[in-house]
Amino acid sequence: MARRSTARWVRLFxxxxxxxxxxxxxxxxxxxxxxxxALVAMTALLxxxxxxxxAAGEMRTRGAPAVQGVAATQLALLRAHxxxxxxxxxxxxxxxxxxxxYENQLSAASQGLSRLSDVQLDGDRGRGVLETVTGVLTSYxxxxxxxxxxxxxxxxxLMQREKFLEAKTLLSRPGTxxxxxxxxxxxxxxRRVDRVSSMGALQRTGWAVAELALLVLAxxxxxxxxxxxxxxxxxxxxxxxxxxxxxxxLAVVPLWSTxxxxxxxxxxxxxxxxxxxxxxxxxxxxGSQRYVTDTSTALRGRLAARSWQSWxxxxxxxxxxxxxxLPAVGIVRRLNADYWRAG
Numbered sequence: 001m002a003r004r005s006t007a008r009w010v011r012l013f014x015x016x017x018x019x020x021x022x023x024x025x026x027x028x029x030x031x032x033x034x035x036x037x038a039l040v041a042m043t044a045l046l047x048x049x050x051x052x053x054x055a056a057g058e059m060r061t062r063g064a065p066a067v068q069g070v071a072a073t074q075l076a077l078l079r080a081h082x083x084x085x086x087x088x089x090x091x092x093x094x095x096x097x098x099x100x101x102y103e104n105q106l107s108a109a110s111q112g113l114s115r116l117s118d119v120q121l122d123g124d125r126g127r128g129v130l131e132t133v134t135g136v137l138t139s140y141x142x143x144x145x146x147x148x149x150x151x152x153x154x155x156x157x158l159m160q161r162e163k164f165l166e167a168k169t170l171l172s173r174p175g176t177x178x179x180x181x182x183x184x185x186x187x188x189x190x191r192r193v194d195r196v197s198s199m200g201a202l203q204r205t206g207w208a209v210a211e212l213a214l215l216v217l218a219x220x221x222x223x224x225x226x227x228x229x230x231x232x233x234x235x236x237x238x239x240x241x242x243x244x245x246x247x248x249x250l251a252v253v254p255l256w257s258t259x260x261x262x263x264x265x266x267x268x269x270x271x272x273x274x275x276x277x278x279x280x281x282x283x284x285x286x287g288s289q290r291y292v293t294d295t296s297t298a299l300r301g302r303l304a305a306r307s308w309q310s311w312x313x314x315x316x317x318x319x320x321x322x323x324x325x326l327p328a329v330g331i332v333r334r335l336n337a338d339y340w341r342a343g
Contacts, residue, residue, distance in 0.1 A: 026227055037213045068272075075292060077140075088164070113134055136176075221243050228240070249319060275296070
């Protein structure tokens with residue numbers, strides 16, 4: 001009888017020990033998977049989210065002002081030349097103060113060039129273009145001003161036409177004129193704007209990795225809850241449940257915020273393209289100037305930073321810490337307390 005009782009305890013001990021060991025290893029595997037996927041997900045998510053927010057910041061502080069500045073400067077120069085020519089054509093160039101309108105436009109163009117030096121997107125090449133344009137603009141003003149103000153008597157017609165021709169050449173000569181040089185700068189800036197405002201393949205890959213890792217994390221968390229319920233006798237572990245809920249929030253909120261930011265960037269890019277195109281429509285310069293001014297004002301409001309999007313980043317950072325810590329606490333507690341009840 002004693003031998004049969006001993007054999008029964010040996011069989012029970014031998015049957016239960018492997019089962020407890022398997023449950024422990026299963027929970028440990030869940031823990032490793034959750035920690036690793038959480039680290040991968042948060043690294044990819046935070047980097048991808050920050051990239052989009054940085055792009056919005058660059059568009060707001062440099063991209064949009066640079067494109068708008070070049071367009072406004074070109075239109076101001078063309079308008080200045082038009083106003084000077086109009087004063088001659090309408091025989092009002094001899095009137096005192098007749099050159100005020102063209103001088104105002106020329107002054108606006110000079111101020112625009114000064115502002116562009118701080119925000120242009122073409123680096124050293126862009127700064128070189130602006131320095132050259134500033135020098136050519138000085139020569140342009142030296143030709144246009146005498147033609148519009150000094151040589152206004154009838155006997156000075158020949159000299160006046162000569163000065164206007166010099167000014168027109170400096171303004172529009174292909175390749176070396178002020179407007180063509182600004183066109184080249186604008187082309188380079190628009191390429192930069194397109195790169196900054198578009199979500200590239202690398203960013204899309206980052207978001208795909210982040211969302212896939214969060215999906216794996218959520219499913220692993222649900223699997224761990226099931227293991228604890230069926231093998232450890234626990235109906236619900238609040239630590240793991242909280243980890244799953246935070247994971248779902250991280251999968252939705254930053255992505256939604258990024259989509260909203262990307263929509264603003266797309267809208268800004270389309271409006272900047274419209275501004276560039278309008279700057280080349282020389283039929284109604286005054287109307288084009290109003291369009292550029294109004295669109296620029298609306299665009300600044302559109303690109304204004306949203307405080308909740310910055311908080312989303314810090315919230316995601318805190319959530320990333322939680323999806324690492326919560327599973328560790330939940331599973332380790334069960335490993336130390338309940339794994340022996342399996343089987």
